[in-house]
Amino acid sequence: MLLDIVTYPAPLLAISSEPVCEITGEIRALAADMFETMYASRGVGLAAPQVGRPLRILVMDAGQKDKQPAPRVFVNPVLVLLGDEIVSEQEGCLSVPLNYRADVLRSSSVFLRARDLDGNDIAQELSGFSAIVLQHEADHLDGLLFIDHISRLRRTLYDSKVKKWLTSKNDA
Ligand code: NI
Helix, strand or coil, X not given: CCCCCCCCCCHHHHCCCECCCCCCHHHHHHHXXXXXXXXXXXXXXXEHHHHCCCXXXXXXXXXHHHCCCCCEEEEEEEEEEEEEEEEEEEECCCCCCCCCCEEEEEEEEEEEEEECCCCCEEEEEEEHHHHHHHHHHHHHHCCCCHHHCCCHHHHHHXXXXXXXXXXXXXXX
């Protein structure tokens, strides 16, 4: 089932999500719907708060970029940032309107602890594009968007564009 994607400046995107206590059928169904929604929107990752569920679960498929599907689900992910600081070029987000993109500083690799949908422990290091997608999606679980990482000037300019857009939408 396709889910509606919550967009900035919705307050839900700015709160810290709750841990998933038990991996129920409902959680598995949520993950399946999140994949369907992500692929339909041509995204490479989606976090539960983006579909209105403030839970610590994310789906991603960093292989989509190279047409090599690699779907992953991470429940209650915990990241340790490793490696060098790198520029993630022209990052975007399904929850950030007007197709806005900006360069963001990220870590080149991360150590991830999480659970999969079968409740198995995951402990692995990710690097490259996967590491960047994971950092972006995990940020959502802490109420952060990539626009929280850009300069204050860029953010102010973007916020004024969004405000104008919302005003014109409401007038129409
Ligand atoms: Ni996003």
